[in-house]
Amino acid sequence: MQRKPISYRRQRRRSEFLWGWAFLLPTVVGLIILNIYPIFYTIYLSFHKSGDFGRNNIFVGFQNYAKALKDMQILKAMRNSLLYMLMEVPISVALSLVLAALMNQKIRFRTVYRTIIFLPMVAAPAAVAMVWRWLFNTEFGLINHILGKKISWISDPKISLVSIAIIGIWSILGYNMILFLAALQEVPNDYYEAAELDGAGKAVQFFRITLPLISPMIYFVLVTRVIAALQVFDTIYMMMDRTNPALQDTQSLVFLFYRYSFVENNRGYGSTIVVLLLLITLIFTVLQNYGQKKWVIYD
Amino acid sequence: MKKLISLSLIAAMGLSLAACGGNSGNNETKKTSEAAGSSVASEAGSEASEKKGGEAGSGTTLAVGIWDENQRAGLQEIMDDFTAESGIKAEIQVVDWANYWTQLAAGASGGELPDVFWMHSNESQRYMDNGMLMDLTDRIEKSDKIDLSKYPEDIVKLYQLEGKQYAIPKDIDTIAVWYNKAMFDAAGVEYPKPDWTWDDFYEIAVKLTDKEKETYGLVIAPDNNQAGYYNVIYDYGGYVISDDKKTSGMDDPKTIEAMKFVDKLVKDTMPPLQLITENKEDGLLLNGKVAMAPQGSWMLPAYKGNDFAVENFDIQVLPNYNGKRVSIYNGISWTAAANTTKPEEAWQLIEYMGTKEAQQKQAELGVTMSAYENTSDAFVNSFDKFNLNAYLDMMNDMVIRPYSRDTVTWEGKFIEHMTSVWGGTEEMEEACKAIAAEMNDTLAAEN
Structure with a gap:
């Protein structure tokens, strides 16, 4: 039994x-x-010299890597990807944090604002790029028309990366904002009431209560955005032609990966580029993972 | 725990990369309207084969892949005739040039090509070499409709490997100069004459250039090789690639002389590079910013549908150099996937598109000039507002568009250098020599 x-x-x-x-x-x-x-x-x-259509790959050891690390184009693309990340991530996180804080207040037309800010997330990237292409056009674009100047937004090597970053920031703002809003609504009201009793102003409340309490979300957004920003491709692909004089100073690693892998059918070299990107991304993620212990507060 | 986090992060990274690739594909599909490329094509294909179980005859739908939206309407009309005759439906799917090859390569690797599609000399060697295309040799021999001697030999040869024929020529294209009559009138310059030389061309272009008013005499984009600078190179007696496809001709003194002349055109008569890339050659012509541009005959459908162009534009033959007037020419072709589930139907469509009747109609509709001999008169008469005879006259001395097995690879580098020359960051002669060196490397690796 x-x-x-x-x-x-x-x-x-x-x-x-x-x-x-x-x-x-x-x-x-x-x-x-x-x-x-x-x-x-x-x-x-x-590690291979790739054959046509994925057949007959020949093993070449570290040859692709040796070539890639001496390739000026790739080093420049690496720099472009990093610069893009350094522009897009901090600015978009800071702006969306402020926006989220504003949208968390009881203001009129709040839902309308929220919708408008989130809209770029919903729009098809190809359509977005078409519109920005026109906005940025030197000769016939709206932005230059309003400014009354002739700035070559996407074909001047000095500013084209900034223009791409502007599009990036604009498109990701709404998504970050929604994430921050969700975090903000988790913060109990009692803290603010207590702080007010103690005479803390709005700014002090924001830095002493809000920021620490949503720091896990900020960390999450930072990690995911850094990874995504290092992989920037679609805006560049759709905004830049291969004859654009600013191409060399704008193309990202993933853009080069695409060109080698899918346009020139050099899968081996393309893969090398993307493995290098993987290493860079790993380094950044590990660094952030160590750094978070200093500033992220889990209750 | 930490390991778990980093593992999941790696996974997330991979995911977003994969998503990145997938997305761009989707966008392109959207951009080029409905269906696009191999993946969709094969879906349509498998659907059709499910319905019909792959049996020949009526009710079957063939997926047809092309890259030029301008030709869709005309080709669909011809294919409707084919459907009426055979009962086999053909569905054209357009993907723009750059993405066409990306999707076709992906389809080829995955074994999912459209049933029937266009092939180009830039890529044909690789596709034939890897057995991606259907061997048409026996079928052509048995056919009473197809006789390969009726098409230009050079074009037939582009789609030949080791004695086997993999495609049937669709069209032939030549180059001529489009010019804006209104801008000639405004500057008080006479319209170009058929016997003009490249020096006349330069002088006219200079007269039409007014940098203060930001109007320019000429535009040739740095990536416009076939309709642009290749023609000048061969007029000057230079060459791009040797006949045995083993060496580059870009460091040949005559080639360099020709390219230096092109450089002079760039510096003195063309808009700044940013204007060219942002608006493209046709955009600049159609906006009245630029007075002249050499353009391929395939551009006709684009211009004849535009009121401004119809009212103001006309065409003249290319200029000559000491009496030598070469047009680079090329011809794309119809081919089928080696692994199509409907080889018989696919062949019937290709055969039909190669017949004299279909090719005649293609020319009559003004889609393009046709590859079949003596059908191009119909092209000239397809539209009477432009001097289409210029394209026909350019057929007297033609050089096939330079190609080798890995054309795309060296062409990419070529265009990169030209872009820096146009942008003023590289010297033309240095660029040509650098191209020659890089091209020779690529060519050496081909064999």
Whole structure:
């Protein structure tokens, strides 16, 4: 009589185990096929001179890497990607934080503002790029028309990256804002009431209560945005033509990866570029992971 | 825990990269209106084959891939005739030039090409070499409608490998100069004559250039090789690539002389590079910013649909150099995927598009000039507002568009250098020599 419950329990544990995996399976399979396999295949390719249409790859060791690290174009693209990240992330995070704080107040037309700021997230990137192309056009663009100047926003090597960053900031503002808003609404009102009783002004409240309490969300946004910003591609791809004089000073690593892998069919070299990007991204993420201990407050 | 976080971050990174690639594909699909490229094409294909189980004859729909939106309407009309005759439907899907090759390559790697599609000399060698295209040799031999001797030999050869024929020529294109009559009138310059030389050309372009008013005599974009500077190179007796495709001709003294002349045109008669890239050659012509531009015959559908162009534009043959007047020419072709589920239907469509009737109609509709011999008169008569005869006259001395197996690779570098020359950051002669060196490397790696 003692044995039965045990085997019963064992059986149940086994069926729970199977069911658990059954539920996990779709996600795991998806991850393996869409993410994990491509990552390793990319690394594999980066050590090869790739043949046409994915056939006849020849192993070349670190040859691609040696070439890439001496390639001025790639080093410049690395610089462009980093500069873009340094412009887009801090500005968009700071601005969206301020916007979120404003949108968290009880002001008129709040939902209208929220919708307008979130709108760029919903618009198709291709359509967005078409509109910005026209806005930035030197000769016929709206921005220059209003300014009464002739600034070559996207074809002057000195400012084209800034123009791309402006688009980047504009498109991501709404998304960051929604995340911050969600975090802000989690902050209990009691803290503010207590602070007011103690005579703290709005600014002090923001820096002493709001910021620390939403710091986990700020950390999350920073990490994901840095990764995404280092991968900037679509705006550049759609704004810049291959004859653009500013191309060399604007193209990002992913843009070069695309060009080598898909236009020139040099998958091996393209993969090398993207593995280099992976390393850079890892370094930044690890640094942020160490840094967060100093400023992120978990309750 | 930390490991878990970093692992998940890596995964997230990969995900966003993958999403990045996927997205851009989708956008392009949207941009080029409805269906686009190989992935969609193959969907349409498999749908159709499910319905019909791959059996030949009526009801089957072929996915057809092309890259020029301007030609869609005309080609669809011809294919409707084909459908009426055979009962096989053909659905044209347009993807713009740059993305066409990206999607086609992806489709080729994944085994999902459209059933019938356009092939170009820049890429044909690689596709044939890797067995991506259907071998048409036997079918052509048995066909009573197709006789390869009726098409220009050079174009037929572009789609040949080791004695096998993989495609049937669709069209032929030549180059001529489009000019804005109103701007000639305003500057008091006579319209160009057929016997003009490149020096006359330069002088006219200078007269038409008014940098204060920001109007210019000429535009040739740095990536306009076929309709632009390649023609000058061959007029001057230079060459881009040797006949055996083993060496570059870009460091040949005559080539350099020609390119230095082009450089003079860039500096004295063309708009700044940023204006060219932002608005493109046709944009500048159509906005009245620029008076002349050499353009391929494939541009006709774009200009004849524009009121400003119809009212103001006309065409003249290219200038000559000491009596030598070469037009670079090329011809794209119809080909089929080697692994199509409907080889018989695909062949029927290709065969039909190659017949004299279909090619005649293509020219009559003004889609492009046709590859089939003596059908191009119809092209000249397709539109009477422009002097289309110029394109026909340019057929007297033609050089096939320079190509090798990896054309795209060296062309990419070529255009990069030209962009810096146009932008004023590189000297033309240095650029040509650098191109020659890089081209020779690429060509050496081909064999």
